[in-house]
Ligand SMILES: Nc1ncnc2c1ncn2[C@@H]1O[C@H](COP(=O)(O)OP(=O)(O)OP(=O)(O)O)[C@@H](O)[C@H]1O
């Protein structure tokens with residue numbers, strides 16, 4: 001269990017090397033911002049001694065956000081996310097989920113909180129605190145990801161929006177893959193989790209441009225190991241079907257049954273997005289990315305779909321591996337899609353850029 005903990009686990013960082021929109025970071029550069037290390041008995045490696053998330057008083061939340069006057073850093077369907085000063089030197093992100101008097105909204109918030117409390121992984125956003133008792137709003141307090149989300153980074157049109165380099169795209173694919181592998185892991189002692197809403201705006205980018213999966217508002221868990229869940233009926237979210245346009249598994253739309261394979265499908269769309277630099281749904285035509293680039297990839301013409309902004313600044317072989325893996329992930333038959341463990345293995349074995357991204361050692365138990 002707890003695969004992928006090694007970004008914490010490798011070595012103590014030698015100084016904060018925080019870079020924005022940079023090349024793939026090295027192992028040493030990414031550990032600096034983490035808290036002090038402790039010893040994980042099970043893995044026999046050093047991991048950060050992260051404190052468990054704690055209930056925070058409303059007054060504490062107000063104080064951290066300047067009574068919600070600080071910058072709004074994100075808005076979702078039912079939530080607003082504020083920048084917060086957790087201490088003189090530490091920023092946070094405060095997600096306020098409006099219940100609006102709705103029992104279903106408040107159950108959805110509770111579900112997200114309950115899932116987050118069971119998770120600990122370097123590529124899942126860390127929950128630091130919460131407030132759920134005092135108001136008609138639920139509050140989740142997270143570590144702050146200063147480079148925003150992957151959607152902004154890939155598709156943002158601001159002047160300061162630098163191009164995401166190829167090695168960083170590969171590293172992000174790998175990191176999100178590891179986070180999903182961790183959620184789906186049936187050998188874990190905690191419940192298996194279906195994320196239910198994998199998409200670029202739910203992938204945060206930290207100071208080193210490392211990925212942190214967020215937004216567990218659609219997550220479902222099962223202690224017996226999730227084979228499939230009927231979405232909608234039992235869901236507290238108020239949204240009939242899990243997922244977002246362009247990312248949601250057509251099989252899930254047809255049957256209402258969510259499974260690990262539906263997360264795999266959405267991950268496949270995310271891979272196509274990283275390779276092509278195009279959005280999951282084309283703004284002009286409304287066509288899904290799978291329809292736009294799928295045929296060319298299936299014919300082996302991956303070069304035709306690689307993000308033109310990259311020019312020659314990418315590894316053609318890696319782009320082929322990732323695009324072909326993506327097509328397996330978005331295959332019609334859920335049973336024929338790779339597991340997340342398989343997908344991560346392919347990425348690890350076939351993409352040398354990862355060596356740059358994580359350092360020269362690829363012993364996953366140590367490095368990830
Ligand atoms: N910890 C964080 N650090 C930086 N930005 C964040 C953080 N958490 C969330 N955000 C920003 O806020 C946005 C909305 O957050 P989140 O996805 O959790 O809300 P949501 O209401 O569930 O969204 P939706 O349902 O629309 O996907 C994110 O896409 C991201 O841009």
Ligand SMILES: [Mg+2]
Pocket residue numbers: 076201202215
């Ligand atoms: Mg979101």
